[in-house]
Each structure stands twice: as structure tokens, then as C-alpha cells.
Amino acid sequence: MSRRNRNVLILVIVAFIVIMSVMRNRDNEISEVVDRSMRYTFQEPYRFPFEVDEASSEVAIDNPDSLHQFIFRYGNKETGQQLSYIVSKLVDNPPTPADGPNRERHQLKNGRAAYYEEDESSQGIWWQTEKGFTARIIYGIDGYQTPLGDRKLTLEELIDLAQQAQ
Template identity: 35%
Template structure:
């Protein structure tokens, strides 16, 4: 009796999993975004990851650029929450959580943050996306001579921003 019950339970679970898999494969998700073409350092490796853990949750598109010799590393992250209407407001830095604010000619506000090991710039993108460029050096205690000018980060934003 136990073997039969276990077989029936596993068959039902397996059938449920297969149905869930069929539902997921039939969902089409369309997003359109640009990636930068001119970077402030030579790139040896580029990788793009699409992170969608739940269809109704956060969708993230992460492109990383790496220079093995210098250790320079840049991440471009686009994040969008499918159901949270305050995601952009909640995700962008507020009050004392940024070092400087810049404004593009089209009115887009950029939030710049600088730490000892990273430089980041955030902005709201169309369709309720939050976009971020984060620059760092691998295996070091600070940016040192490789620190980017803020204008170099802003240039990256201009390359990818949808106005």
C-alpha cells in the first residue's frame, strides 16, 4: 500500500511540475534595451545574464564588462518589477543615499554614488525600469588610478538611455 501511495503521489507531483513547466514555456516576455558600445576601458570579456525568477516578479538584465589585466569591471543592470508600482521610487537612492545628482538635457535625473571600491550611477528608465552602472576593480582595496571621471559614467548612460 505504501509503495502504491508513494507512486501515485510522485506521479501527481511530477504531473503538476510538468504542467507548470508547460505554462512557463508558453509565456513570451519582450524587453527592448540598448547596451553601451564605447566603454572607458578595454574589454576582454563580456557577459549578459537574464535573471527572471518569477514572471510576476523582478526581471533583471545584467551585462558585465571585464578587463583581466587591469581588473576593471563594469556592470550594467536593468531591473523591472512586473507588479510593484512603487519599484522605481523604492529602488532609486533617496536623500543622503547618493553623493551627487546630475540631470541630462532631456530632464532625466542621475544619482551618483562613490565608495572606496565602487562608483555607481542610477536612473529611471522607460517602462518602469531602474538602470545602474556600477564600476569597480577586482582584487583591490580601492579604485586608485583607475577611478573613472563622473563624465565617463554619464556618457555610458547617454549611450543606453531611452528618452
């Protein structure tokens, strides 16, 4: 084998090694992305305190490396009533606390603490799931812009919705 052929062969082998190394790094990066996939199963409420005639769901992907958030919406077009079931998790961080200064503590049947809060135009109940998610059910009227008045849900109705989502 001539010196020139040997140099070409060495160059081809080095190029092959470099290409394989780059491909391996690329595969590792792809594997890392796959490992951060958002595959979860959630129980959704199925019994509502008002007639539901529209429903939608959304995966919020604003920052998938740090926040996984899933939003399920249920509504009644005629009455404007709506319910949002939101499940979120900070990736690689401890769960966000569900308690707060203006939240009343209650207990779900499974022993988990749930926290109730309300203002003029919304009511909500928050809790931690066993998979480390912060879950909340928020009720309101007309995009949470209309005062609830006499259309407020009872605390028992909100707790029932939370129990269904366990």
C-alpha cells in the same frame, strides 16, 4: 437506442465536456505565463573608458513573477576593471526609486534624473528608464573588492555610459 447505450452516450458527452473544460483552463494558465514573458530591448553602452576584452550577459530568473532583471557585464582581464549595467523591474509594482540618501543628483541629456554614488571600491550611477525600469551602471576593480584609488572613473565618463544606454 437502448437505455444502456443512452447512458454510455451521456457519460461520453459529460467526459468530453469535463476534458474540454480542463484543457481550456490549462490553456488559460499557459496564456497567462506567456503574457508575463520577459521580452525587452535595451540599449547597451558601446564606448567604454577602458579596453573591454570580455563581455557577458545574464537574465536573473530567481523570481520571474515579481522581478525581471538583466545584467550586462564588461571587463578587462589584465587590469581587473569591470562594469555592470543592470536593468531591473518589479512586475506589477511602481519603479524602485533610483535616488537615495548618499546619491548626488545629476541630469541626463534626455532630461531624466540620474543619481551618482561611490564608495572605496565602486562607483555607480542610477536612473529610471521611460519603460519603468531602474537602470544602474556600477564600476569596480577585481569583483568590486579592490579600492579604486587613482583608477576611479570621472563623473562625466559614468554619465556618458548612462547616456549611451538611453
